[in-house]
Amino acid sequence: MSVPALVGGIALRAYDLPAACAFAAGYGLLVPILIYRIAVRRSRTLVLCEPICFTIERTIVYSLRAVVAASPGTEAEGLSEYMQLTFALGFIYLANTLSKLTRCVLVNSTNPPPESEADAMAQPAGASDPPPLVATDGFWKRTAQTDATAEDARLRFWFRRSSTMMTVLFLVGLTLGIVATGHIYPSTDAPHNRFNQNMRYASTVIGLVLVLSEVTILFWASRSVPRVDQRAVRFLLCATTLLLLPACYRLGVMLQLTPDFTAPTHSALNTRGDKAAFYIVHVLPEWLVAALLAAVNVKEVCTMGLKGDFRWRDETPEERTKRWAKERARAEKKAMKKSNKKAKGGIEVEFEMTMTAKADADSVVTLA
Numbered sequence: 001m002s003v004p005a006l007v008g009g010i011a012l013r014a015y016d017l018p019a020a021c022a023f024a025a026g027y028g029l030l031v032p033i034l035i036y037r038i039a040v041r042r043s044r045t046l047v048l049c050e051p052i053c054f055t056i057e058r059t060i061v062y063s064l065r066a067v068v069a070a071s072p073g074t075e076a077e078g079l080s081e082y083m084q085l086t087f088a089l090g091f092i093y094l095a096n097t098l099s100k101l102t103r104c105v106l107v108n109s110t111n112p113p114p115e116s117e118a119d120a121m122a123q124p125a126g127a128s129d130p131p132p133l134v135a136t137d138g139f140w141k142r143t144a145q146t147d148a149t150a151e152d153a154r155l156r157f158w159f160r161r162s163s164t165m166m167t168v169l170f171l172v173g174l175t176l177g178i179v180a181t182g183h184i185y186p187s188t189d190a191p192h193n194r195f196n197q198n199m200r201y202a203s204t205v206i207g208l209v210l211v212l213s214e215v216t217i218l219f220w221a222s223r224s225v226p227r228v229d230q231r232a233v234r235f236l237l238c239a240t241t242l243l244l245l246p247a248c249y250r251l252g253v254m255l256q257l258t259p260d261f262t263a264p265t266h267s268a269l270n271t272r273g274d275k276a277a278f279y280i281v282h283v284l285p286e287w288l289v290a291a292l293l294a295a296v297n298v299k300e301v302c303t304m305g306l307k308g309d310f311r312w313r314d315e316t317p318e319e320r321t322k323r324w325a326k327e328r329a330r331a332e333k334k335a336m337k338k339s340n341k342k343a344k345g346g347i348e349v350e351f352e353m354t355m356t357a358k359a360d361a362d363s364v365v366t367l368a
Contacts, residue, residue: 002257003187004197005269006080007087007250008278010262015275016069023279024062026287030055033294043297047308050097051293054090058290061086077184084181087282088200089174091246092207094289096170098240099214103163104304105236106221109228110152110159155225160311162217169210176203187259200254208247214240232302239292242285249281 011020034052037043061083068075180199185192218237221228253274258267266274298304 002259003185003193003261004200004254005256005258005267006084006184006261007253007269008083008282009268009270009274010080011065011069011075012264012270012275013069013072015270015272017066019275019279019283020062020066020069023283023287024059024066027055027058027062027290030287030290030294031059037294037297043299045299045304045306045308047097047100047298047304048293050093051290054093054097055290055294057086058090058286081181081184084184085178088177088181088203088250090286091243092170092173092177092203092210094286095207095211095214095240095243096167097293098236098243098289099163099166099170099210100308101232101298101302101304102214102218102236102240103159104302104309105229105232106159106217106225107156107309108303109221109225110155160309162213166210166213169206169213173203173206173210176206184261197254201251204247204250204254208244208251211240211243211247215244229301229303235292235296235301239289242289245285246282249277253277 009016011017031052034048034055038045038048038052064079065083068079176199180196180203183192183196185196187193215237218233218240222230222233222237253269256267256269258265261268262270264270269275269278
């Protein structure tokens with residue numbers, strides 16, 4: 001009887017210790033950079049919370065792998081299950097983060113309504129209605145007779161629906177990956193091993209479809225979407241293409257079956273070549289994507305706000321006016337509290353100065 005081989009094999013001192021230490025250090029270096037990005041207002045966006053969690057988790061998992069590799073025979077079954085879970089879901093998790101950035105870039109190409117009242121005041125008159133393009137063939141090309149605002153709203157609608165579909169793919173792949181790697185069964189339990197193998201394939205295929213969808217949409221946008229930010233598209237296309245490598249690698253190595261996943265054989269993915277392929281083709285691309293998200297100011301490149309694009313649909317003018325009024329009232333209330341606190345502090349300082357002067361006068365009278 002055989003069991004599915006563990007992706008990456010078990011932790012071995014000769015092969016895993018140097019690589020695990022290197023990637024634990026590499027991910028550890030990215031954590032403070034990403035925290036700095038989210039701490040500084042110029043680059044702060046909540047989307048960066050996801051790569052921060054990812055890099056922290058990866059630092060922990062490769063540190064654990066290094067510790068186990070340094071002490072052969074200490075890898076518990078629960079730790080192996082955890083490693084298989086995190087390796088299976090890593091590229092899918094990053095693909096979901098990149099899909100949110102892709103959504104912002106595509107929605108921004110359609111001249112969306114201003115998000116804040118300050119943006120609306122800074123926007124020049126007629127900026128939301130760009131001049132129509134010359135009539136050409138093609139589904140997405142604007143003609144001189146087409147209403148620009150209505151077409152932009154239609155494009156935003158479909159961009160957001162495609163992003164929602166990607167989120168559904170992410171959740172399905174995430175669920176199947178958790179089910180597939182939740183438990184390692186003995187080689188005698190053929191039904192459960194077959195079920196886990198099928199679920200592993202299903203999760204990876206869905207993750208691959210998610211990544212391919214993003215690559216296709218970004219490539220299409222670079223050629224066909226008017227006013228799309230080409231710099232942002234190239235950045236996201238580079239990062240997303242890297243995620244194809246771990247997905248394809250997993251589909252290839254999951255064919256391996258072995259009677260003993262601790263055996264130093266190719267079928268158990270525990271040889272020198274298997275370890276090199278795992279770290280170069282599976283682990284390195286994920287680190288490069290995280291490094292790109294840390295090195296680049298994604299808020300500036302993707303032209304996004306604190307939350308990114310999170311709306312299901314465009315606000316109506318009435319809804320937008322009402323929201324701006326609430327935000328203005330909150331800002332005024334906050335400013336009033338701040339001024340009151342400052343005034344109260346000034347009164348306290350003045351009182352202390354008065355009491356000090358009075359005490360000095362009393363001391364002078366006493367001396368006299």
